[in-house]
Amino acid sequence: MIAMGMALALLVYQKLTQVLWESVLVLPPYGIQLETHRGFPSLPFFVSRKFIPLTEVQDVLINEGLRRWDVRYYLAVLYSPRRGQQRIEVAYKNLLPQFPVLIEYIAASMSV
Numbered sequence: 371m372i373a374m375g376m377a378l379a380l381l382v383y384q385k386l387t388q389v390l391w392e393s394v395l396v397l398p399p400y401g402i403q404l405e406t407h408r409g410f411p412s413l414p415f416f417v418s419r420k421f422i423p424l425t426e427v428q429d430v431l432i433n434e435g436l437r438r439w440d441v442r443y444y445l446a447v448l449y450s451p452r453r454g455q456q457r458i459e460v461a462y463k464n465l466l467p468q469f470p471v472l473i474e475y476i477a478a479s480m481s482v
Contacts, residue, residue: 389464390414394445396479400424402447404461420459422449428456430479432472443469445476 395403401424409415445461
């Protein structure tokens, strides 16, 4: 009975934490907001947001990383929260769109 309850709790946890969608909002005078929505497909339960002020943004770039024998491209925001400190925030961490989609996003964000 305990094993069945634990299995059910694990299943519910997996469903509640599945990524529904991720978004990047570019607000030209203010900055960039990265969002991740998690929950059931018809009902998002959790939303995590990261706002990066435009004054801290140094660059928006497409970077590449290796995963086993595969090259993955990802969209990243390079920013500096304090003087002498640099950080990188990855957009679409869970979805990792293909390279042509990232190119379209960069082109659209540069025109704003």
